[in-house]
Amino acid sequence: MDRELIVRRTSLSENILGFCRYLRHKDFRIGPAEEADALLAMETLGPFANPDIFRLSLRAVLARTRAQQLVFDELYSEYWCELEKAVDSKIKDAPEEKPKPKPAAGNFQSIKDWLNKNNKKDEESEAAAYSALATSGKKSFEGFSDDELTEIMRIIRRAAKPLTLQFNRRKQRARRPGDFDLRQTLRRNLRRGGDILELVYNKPKKHRPQLVLLCDVSKSMDLYSKFLVQFMYGFQRVVSRVETFVFSTSLQRITNQLNKNSFEHTLEELSLTVPGWSGGTRIGESLQTFVEDYGRRLLSRRTLVLIMSDGWDTGEPEVMEAAMASIHRQASKVIWVNPLAGSPGYEPTVRGLQAALPYIDLFVAAYDVESLRRNLII
């Protein structure tokens, strides 16, 4: 009996290690320390028959983020189901039954085969999912390369610095040695009879500017939607205080959707939750909504407003003018980014844009990464 148990346990621990290896293959960061933890956890729990406990304890030890936890269960059942087939349901065996010994190498080989097979299947199903998304009328974002995104973030980081830098002559206490604050130092040490024990430093106070992004996602902007998403995502990542809105016929706040951890998640959220993508354009009314609903909270002397639109407005220019005037009055700076402005011979003659023009501090063209680099880094 004793010997049998040992045999069973070693094969179980081997399988756990195999599972760790499998997870590593699936981008889980698992090293020897985690493997040891997993084995130790199994040991403390002792022999048991409840597969749920087994699964949950492995999850507690091996999955380290929310995202990993979410995929863990699926990977778990995939792996152990396959293993059960391969090892002839050794784990489920009743203790009385004799375990059927099988060479370990055989196990791994079968798992490996299955891994490879499974990988291919994954790719296929993913591709299918993408096309399904496109035909269902929802916006699908394809073909974003990581390189491009990194590049865009880099540019935005450089561009955002001068845009959001605001000088302030006031000083604030600094923890690290810097400018010496004589007055505060004397005052603080006076309490202890004037022995200078503690030095006080200060540094220029930083303004924390608020950035508001208003992006046009109407039909006429469709050509640039890919760039638009990168642009919004990039700003949200790089600048600390950004609020992002999109508008076509109505205004929607998407700051939270953009704050997802990965770009893929963001895309997914956006395609699911932004209803008016590629709709008509009512810039004036959308801006009006913005002023009414968010203006009080977001617009101040520290606010920089970035509007990204081609200016094709189907509404009344008076509405547009009123909204722009209001934004201009309350914000510190209004920048209009126009994807069309880059083409030679372009004149901002669109009616809506004409109405807005007096209230724009800076008019720039940007329609892709390259133009963004050329025009936004001033």
Next chain:
Amino acid sequence: MQHPELERLQQLLQDQAYITDQSIVLSVFLARQLNKPLLVEGPAGVGKTEIAKVMARAMDTELIRLQCYEGLDATHALYEWNYQHQLLYLKMLEKQDTSPEEMERSLFDDRFLLKRPLLQAITHHKAPLLLIDEVDRADEEFESFLLEVLSDWQISIPEIGTIKATHIPQVILTSNRVRELSEALRRRCLYLWIDYPDYDKELAIVRQKVPDIDARLSEQICGFMQEVRKQRLEKVPGVAETLDWAMALANLHIDHLDKELVSATLGIILKDWQDIRQTQMSLSELFERVGAISKLDVNG
């Protein structure tokens, strides 16, 4: 649950009026067995901090809490010398005839050492429970400093020497995911995600915490909360809000929900005006869906 020790732990937590599920119990159990910190993440108001409090009571040990915030640094977490006290003492010593060596020795004495939570946890006579709350609010520098303490369990104070932990504390870290925590910290810990409770669990919690609530009302409240959370809200209400609401309505001796009542008391569960506006507009629809779950009085 078939494991005797797990069952005992669950009972222990239950006795402290904490409703758990298997994954929570198991994580707590493993954290204790493997002697590893437990990192608890989840949305606000699902009882992350509560776990630590309950565990401390269940283990019958002291809870030492380090609340993290932006700008938290080592002196606030570890120790500080009580300068003022030392100076006064020095002035007193000057009047007496003590040698400089003697002076120095008595100046850096234990009694001038202000112990902050981490040092407290290390020097405690019995292994305490150390709660590092909202670790994501502290900056990255502090996080790496924390890593060092959590792995070595020793703190060196130049004037005294190295203090080694006599008992390794049980550590619970909580995070609201304001900032992604470093991979290194994650790898040191076991991970537990607590989500909003499902209907049954929430009902059990409400009945546990608000014992004199009407049975039908509690069902309706929980059913309603489940539906509210399915909406796209800026601030999704947690269990704490559910309990506030249940408590308020129970105090008013109300025995069922109706639209008017919900509309008037929405401010207890929703804390953002847009959320309130949105919910008020879709109240009828919400009620219909809740009705399917807990036979809510739709016409009420």
